[in-house]
Amino acid sequence: MLELCGLLKINVNELLSGEHIDMESYNSKSEELILNLRTENENYAKRLLRTEVYIVVIGIAASLIMTIAGVIIAVKNGEGDPLAAVLIVLGCLLVVAAALIGLGIEVKTGYYKCEECGHVYKPSSLLKTSFAMHINTTRYMKCPKCGKKSWQKKVLTKEN
Ligand SMILES: [Zn+2]
Structure with missing residues (x-):
């Protein structure tokens, strides 16, 4: 191009x-x-x-x-x-x-958004994410930035 x-x-x-x-x-x-x-x-x-x-x-x-x-x-x-x-x-x-x-x-x-610090990220481990507790597409996971565990909502773009 x-x-x-x-x-x-x-x-x-x-x-x-x-x-x-x-x-x-x-x-x-x-x-x-x-x-x-x-x-x-x-x-x-x-x-x-x-x-x-x-x-x-x-x-x-x-x-x-x-x-x-x-x-x-x-x-x-x-x-x-x-x-x-x-x-x-x-x-x-x-x-x-x-x-x-x-x-x-x-x-x-898409991405997951940390409830605690607002960090938006792609999970690094498919296996870990798959086994995380979830309600629909919201999963209970540890945030890679702040390290706190919370319900992390699925968002479709990074800017949300
Ligand atoms: Zn966080």
Whole structure:
């Protein structure tokens, strides 16, 4: 992008906004671009969190159907039916996979905000965060800045 700007003798903001910017409106233009980028990031995070819900709901539904079908086959054809065993095992694996994927998306999307000091951060450990007590996406964790434990709300952008 920088090379292209050099060739065209324009700056990156002009390239991104598609118009010539004089120095006076330069600052307000960059602010506008940053705000747009921020909204885009926020929308992306919202979409990801919505996808997480779909993955978990569909995963649990599919897993329930497979497990119930497995149990019905086992009752009809006897416990030794290999199809019943396969369906039940796959059903269990599926629900675990859906939960792990959902958890991964949730923890990695956006940031957590410390109630005590207002510090906004990305958690360093997926495992630790996953096991932290939570109500919806608010988790009881230790803040990396002030070290105090509190309920840390999920926020979608760093500036909130
Ligand atoms: Zn803190």
